[in-house]
Amino acid sequence: MKTKGLRRPFGQKKSVSLFTLGTMRALESEEQMYRVVKAAFHAGINHLETAPAYGPAEIFLGKALRRLKQEEIEPDGGWIITSKILPGSSFCEGKKQLKNLLSRLKKERIDNLAVHGLNLYEHLHWTLDGDGAKLLRWAQEEGLISQVGFSSHGELSLIKEGIKSKRFDFCSLHLHLLDPERIPLALYALDNGMGVMAISPADKGGRLFDPSPTLIKDCSPYEPIKLAYRFLLAKGISTLTIGAFQPKDLNIAKQLLNASENLDQKEINAINHLQKQRELRLGETLCGQCKQCLPCPQAVPINEILRLRNLSLGHDLTVFAKERYNLIGKAGHWWETVNATACNHCGDCMPRCPNNLPIPNLLEETHQLLAAAPRRRLWS
Ligand code: SF4
Ligand code: SF4
Known part of the structure; x- marks a missing residue:
C-alpha cells in the first residue's frame, strides 16, 4: 500500500513530508508504536524521528517498521529515519552507541543522525574538531548514515555558528508562532541548503493541543494549532514534528498534508489579531523580547522569564508557562538555569530597556504567578 503527500527537500538527500512523527510519546507498548506509525503512514508522513534518549522508542519503532x-x-x-546521539562521548564509545542504535532499530543504516542537544560551545567543538567529528566521518564513510544534523536549545550565536560551519545537512530548532525568535536562523539554514525541522511546535509552542479559551478566541476563526502549523509551513520550514500519543493525534497532519502555500489574507489577519490581543492585555508591561536588558550580572534570563509572563497574561497560557518556568534549573543545559529569585534588584538592566519596564518587579510578580510543582519532562 502506498500513499503520498507533499515532500520538501531535507538537506541533500531524500525529501521529507511536511510533518514528521516524533516517537517520544508512543512508549507504552509496541502495539501503541505500531498503531501510531501506521497512522503516520496514512497521514502522508514518511519521516520518523527518534532517539536513544526516548527510552524504548527505537526498539518499538524497529519492530513496528518490520x-x-x-x-x-x-x-x-x-x-x-532520523535518530540522534548525545555529544561528548569518545570515538570508541560513540561507535558502540551508534551500532546499538542501529541494532535497536533493526537497520543496517539510517538516513539522518543528529547531534542531540548541541547546546554548548563544547558540543560544537566535539562535533567539528573532537571525537564527534571522527565518529560522524567514520559513520558516513561506512555508509551507516547519510546525513548529519543537530538539534539545539542553545543560544542564537551558537546555532548560527553551527549552520555556518557547513558541516550539517539539517537542524532541529524551536520554532513557534508564539516564539518566533529563531525563525531568521531557520531561514538562514534553509538558504544554506540545510533541512530544518521544527521541534514539537504544538507542545513546546504553548501546549496548543490543549489551548486556553482565550487563545482559541485570539486565533479565531482558526484552531491555534492549525494556525501555528500554517505559520511555520508558509515560512518554508521543511518539516514539523508531531509527538503523537495515539493515531488521532495525526489527523491534523492529514488535513495539512499539502498545506505549504503562503499565508492568505485571512490567516495573516488572524496572526495580527493574536498579536494585537497580547499587546492590549499586557499594555505597558509587554516585554518586546529585544534582549537589550542583557546581560544581567546575576545571569537572570530576563527575556525568557518575561516571555512566559507575556504568554500567561497575554493569552492565559498559564499552565504552559508554569511548566516551562518550573523546569528552570532542573534540565541542565537544555533550558535556563536561573529563575527570577536570583534577581537582587541591582537595577542595572532597567536603563537599557527601551520599554522602560520595571524589570525587577515584573520578575518578582512572574515568580509569584508561575512558581509551582513541575510536570514530568519529555525530551525534545
Ligand atoms: S535588577 Fe535583577 S534582573 Fe536586572 S540586572 Fe539586576 S539582578 Fe539582573
Ligand atoms: S529590554 Fe525590556 S523589552 Fe527588551 S527583552 Fe529586556 S525587558 Fe523585554
Whole structure:
C-alpha cells in the first residue's frame, strides 16, 4: 500500500513530508508504536524521528517498521529515519552507541543522525574538531548514515555558528508562532541548503493541543494549532514534528498534508489579531523580547522569564508557562538555569530597556504567578 503527500527537500538527500512523527510519546507498548506509525503512514508522513534518549522508542519503532513492511505499508521511497546521539562521548564509545542504535532499530543504516542537544560551545567543538567529528566521518564513510544534523536549545550565536560551519545537512530548532525568535536562523539554514525541522511546535509552542479559551478566541476563526502549523509551513520550514500519543493525534497532519502555500489574507489577519490581543492585555508591561536588558550580572534570563509572563497574561497560557518556568534549573543545559529569585534588584538592566519596564518587579510578580510543582519532562 502506498500513499503520498507533499515532500520538501531535507538537506541533500531524500525529501521529507511536511510533518514528521516524533516517537517520544508512543512508549507504552509496541502495539501503541505500531498503531501510531501506521497512522503516520496514512497521514502522508514518511519521516520518523527518534532517539536513544526516548527510552524504548527505537526498539518499538524497529519492530513496528518490520510489521508494517510485512503488511506492505511503506511510503514511496521508504521511511526516512532520523535518530540522534548525545555529544561528548569518545570515538570508541560513540561507535558502540551508534551500532546499538542501529541494532535497536533493526537497520543496517539510517538516513539522518543528529547531534542531540548541541547546546554548548563544547558540543560544537566535539562535533567539528573532537571525537564527534571522527565518529560522524567514520559513520558516513561506512555508509551507516547519510546525513548529519543537530538539534539545539542553545543560544542564537551558537546555532548560527553551527549552520555556518557547513558541516550539517539539517537542524532541529524551536520554532513557534508564539516564539518566533529563531525563525531568521531557520531561514538562514534553509538558504544554506540545510533541512530544518521544527521541534514539537504544538507542545513546546504553548501546549496548543490543549489551548486556553482565550487563545482559541485570539486565533479565531482558526484552531491555534492549525494556525501555528500554517505559520511555520508558509515560512518554508521543511518539516514539523508531531509527538503523537495515539493515531488521532495525526489527523491534523492529514488535513495539512499539502498545506505549504503562503499565508492568505485571512490567516495573516488572524496572526495580527493574536498579536494585537497580547499587546492590549499586557499594555505597558509587554516585554518586546529585544534582549537589550542583557546581560544581567546575576545571569537572570530576563527575556525568557518575561516571555512566559507575556504568554500567561497575554493569552492565559498559564499552565504552559508554569511548566516551562518550573523546569528552570532542573534540565541542565537544555533550558535556563536561573529563575527570577536570583534577581537582587541591582537595577542595572532597567536603563537599557527601551520599554522602560520595571524589570525587577515584573520578575518578582512572574515568580509569584508561575512558581509551582513541575510536570514530568519529555525530551525534545
Ligand atoms: S535588577 Fe535583577 S534582573 Fe536586572 S540586572 Fe539586576 S539582578 Fe539582573
Ligand atoms: S529590554 Fe525590556 S523589552 Fe527588551 S527583552 Fe529586556 S525587558 Fe523585554
